[in-house]
Amino acid sequence: MTNNNTVFDRPIMTLSDLRRLGRQGGANLILDDGRQAIIRPKFAAEKKRQWKNGQWSIQExxxxxxxxxxxxxxxxxxxxxxxxxxxxxxxxxxxLTGVGYHRPNQNQRRKT
Incomplete structure (x- = not known):
């Protein structure tokens, strides 16, 4: 059977999808410049190492x-x-690639 899911059929990811992934947990972003960030419910957090008071500390x-x-x-x-x-x-x-996350339909959104 052929895969009819072409590039034009795939839905665009929205900001509400990112927020929903943050609530579900375990999702990461990879940015164009190679940086990585963890998705949280209201924002993304990037961990950075910083030299402070003679020691390395991790800042988000x-x-x-x-x-x-x-x-x-x-x-x-x-x-x-x-x-x-x-x-x-x-x-x-x-x-969206259609793997690992599926946007709920309108009826499911109203219930939750």
């Missing part, structure tokens, strides 16, 4: 979803790629 930098959305290249949960950036009609879009 808070990144809001609407600011980093254009820079997101891949969204992963465990070893599954949930969303990836593709070019469609000359625009870069973040689309």
């Amino acid at each position: 930098e808070i990144l809001s979803f609407h600011e980093i959305y254009p820079a997101i290249a891949i969204v992963k949960r465990k070893h599954l790629i949930i969303a990836e950036k593709i070019k469609r009609n000359g625009k870069s879009l973040l689309v």
Whole structure:
């Protein structure tokens, strides 16, 4: 059987999808410049090492979803790629792959 799920059929990932992934937990972002961030319910957190008082300390930098959305290249949960950036009609879009996360339909959204 052939796979009829072409690039044009895949839905675009929204900010509400990122927030929902943050509530579910275990998802990471990989940005265009190679940085990685953990998805939280209201923001993404990037861990940075910082030299402070003669010792290395780990600081979390808070990144809001609407600011980093254009820079997101891949969204992963465990070893599954949930969303990836593709070019469609000359625009870069973040689309769902259909693996690891499925957007609930309207009836399920109202119940939760």
